[in-house]
Amino acid sequence: MNRSSAKSGAKRKFRRSAMPWRSSLRIAVGLLGVLFTATLLWSQAQAPEITAVRAGRLFDPKSGQMSNNEVVLIQGEKITQVGPTASVTIPAGARVIDLSRATVLPGLIDGHVHLTDAVGNMQHQMMVAFHWATASLNAGYTTLVVQGSHGGGFADVELKRAIESGLVTGPRILPAGPLLDPTMAGNAYFPLEFKPLEQDIVANGAGALRAGVRELAHYGADHVKITTTGRFYFKPNGEMVNTPTLTLDEMKAVVDEAHRQGMFIASHTYGGEGLRVTIEAGVDDIQHGTAATDDDIKTLVQKHLPITTTILDHRQDEPEDLKQWAPYSRWRLVEQTWKKMLAAGVILGWGSGAAPPPGRVYNTACNCSHGVQGEMFPIFVRWGATPLYTLRMATTVNAEIIHKQDTLGTIEKGKFADLIAVSGDPLQDITEMQRVKFVMKGGVVVRDDFAAQNGGALRSEK
Known part of the structure; x- marks a missing residue:
C-alpha cells in the first residue's frame, strides 16, 4: 500500500469514527435544549403568580x-x-x-388583642383563637399583636404556626404566649396553688423572671407581655392609685433578657410607680398608660417611648367603674390622659384590647370586639387627632413599635402585599374605616x- 492510499484510508476511518461522536454531540445538545426548555417551563410554572x-x-x-x-x-x-x-x-x-x-x-395593625378566654380545654381555645383572628382579618387587621393569651397557654403561638404553614388562612400573628406575672399582679385566673399549665407564668425576683422570659422564647413567643401594675382604685379627688408589681431591678432584668432573646417587650401598665419603673427600665411598648401624669408624659416624650392606649375596653367597663367610684372611671380618665399625650407629642400606638366575649363586647349588635375595632377611629378624631394621624397609628407607627417597619405599614416595593380597601376617602370621612370591603394578606384575597x-x-x- 502506498502512502497516499494509506492516508486516504486513515481519513475515511477518522471520518467514520468521528461521525458517532458528532451524532452523539448533536443528540446531547438536543437533549440539553429539551432539558433547558423543560426547566424553563417548570420554573415559569412554579413562579409565583x-x-x-x-x-x-x-x-x-x-x-x-x-x-x-x-x-x-x-x-x-x-x-x-x-x-x-x-x-x-x-x-x-x-x-x-x-x-x-x-x-x-396598607393592611392595619392592631397592637393589642387577646384571642383566648381561659374557658374550656386547649382544643377549644384554638378554635376560639382562630374564629376571632378571622373576624379581625376580615375587618382589615392583617396583623395582630397578641398581648397575652389570658389562660390560653401558647394557643396564639400554635395559631401563628398553622397560618404560616398554610394550614389555615389568618392574619399575621405576633404571639406573646402566657403573660409574665409577679405574684401580686392580681391577674391570675386561678389560685396559684391550683394553677393549670395554661395559666400565666408567675415569677418573682430577677432570676426567676429571666427564666420566665427564656421559657416564652423557647416555646415560640415573639415578644413578652408583663404586668407592672396590678389592682387600682380612685381616691375621692379622682386620682387613680395603682399597685406596682415589680422593682426596678426586676424590670430591668426582664427587659435585658427579652432583648437578649431577640424579643420586644410590652407591659400592662396604668400609672403610678409601676409606670415610672416601666419607663426607666426601657420597655419597648407600654400598654394603656391610663393614669400617666404630666411628669410621666414629659419623660415619655424625652425617651421616645410609645404608649398603646386601649379605649374601647375602658368604655365597656365604665358602668362597673361608676358603681364603685362615681363620678370617676377609667373611660373618663383615659380621654383626659390621651388628649394630653397627643398634645405633648407622645408616640401613640393603635391597640383595641379586643378579646373573646363575654369578656369584651364592644358592639352588642355582633356581640363581639374583634372585627369592630374601627369604632376607635372616630373617637380619636373626636379627641383631637386628625384622620391622617389615626391612620398612621394603625399602620406606620405600629409597624415601628413592633420593629416590622421594613415589611409592614406601607404599600411599597419589597413589603408584604397586605392591602385593604374602602369605598370612600377616609381622610375626609374617617368612619369609612368601619366599612372595610376588601382585604388582601400576603397577596391572597x-x-x-x-x-x-x-x-x-x-x-x-x-
Whole structure:
C-alpha cells in the first residue's frame, strides 16, 4: 500500500469514527435544549403568580398623600412595583383586581388583642383563637399583636404556626404566649396553688423572671407581655392609685433578657410607680398608660417611648367603674390622659384590647370586639387627632413599635402585599374605616365585596 492510499484510508476511518461522536454531540445538545426548555417551563410554572391591583386612590401614610389611579404589582406575597397607571406595565397573564372606584390602604395593625378566654380545654381555645383572628382579618387587621393569651397557654403561638404553614388562612400573628406575672399582679385566673399549665407564668425576683422570659422564647413567643401594675382604685379627688408589681431591678432584668432573646417587650401598665419603673427600665411598648401624669408624659416624650392606649375596653367597663367610684372611671380618665399625650407629642400606638366575649363586647349588635375595632377611629378624631394621624397609628407607627417597619405599614416595593380597601376617602370621612370591603394578606384575597357588587372584579391582562 502506498502512502497516499494509506492516508486516504486513515481519513475515511477518522471520518467514520468521528461521525458517532458528532451524532452523539448533536443528540446531547438536543437533549440539553429539551432539558433547558423543560426547566424553563417548570420554573415559569412554579413562579409565583403576578397580581396587579388597580387603585382609584392609593393612601401613603408616610407622606400623608392620596394618589389617584395607581397600580400595585404583586408577585407571591411581596409588592414588586407601585406607581401611576401610565408608568406601570401590567405583564400579560397577570391577575388584575379592579379597585378603581375604591381607596386602597396598607393592611392595619392592631397592637393589642387577646384571642383566648381561659374557658374550656386547649382544643377549644384554638378554635376560639382562630374564629376571632378571622373576624379581625376580615375587618382589615392583617396583623395582630397578641398581648397575652389570658389562660390560653401558647394557643396564639400554635395559631401563628398553622397560618404560616398554610394550614389555615389568618392574619399575621405576633404571639406573646402566657403573660409574665409577679405574684401580686392580681391577674391570675386561678389560685396559684391550683394553677393549670395554661395559666400565666408567675415569677418573682430577677432570676426567676429571666427564666420566665427564656421559657416564652423557647416555646415560640415573639415578644413578652408583663404586668407592672396590678389592682387600682380612685381616691375621692379622682386620682387613680395603682399597685406596682415589680422593682426596678426586676424590670430591668426582664427587659435585658427579652432583648437578649431577640424579643420586644410590652407591659400592662396604668400609672403610678409601676409606670415610672416601666419607663426607666426601657420597655419597648407600654400598654394603656391610663393614669400617666404630666411628669410621666414629659419623660415619655424625652425617651421616645410609645404608649398603646386601649379605649374601647375602658368604655365597656365604665358602668362597673361608676358603681364603685362615681363620678370617676377609667373611660373618663383615659380621654383626659390621651388628649394630653397627643398634645405633648407622645408616640401613640393603635391597640383595641379586643378579646373573646363575654369578656369584651364592644358592639352588642355582633356581640363581639374583634372585627369592630374601627369604632376607635372616630373617637380619636373626636379627641383631637386628625384622620391622617389615626391612620398612621394603625399602620406606620405600629409597624415601628413592633420593629416590622421594613415589611409592614406601607404599600411599597419589597413589603408584604397586605392591602385593604374602602369605598370612600377616609381622610375626609374617617368612619369609612368601619366599612372595610376588601382585604388582601400576603397577596391572597380574603375578602372582596367589590367583586360581589360588580359581578366579579378579577380578570387576566391580555
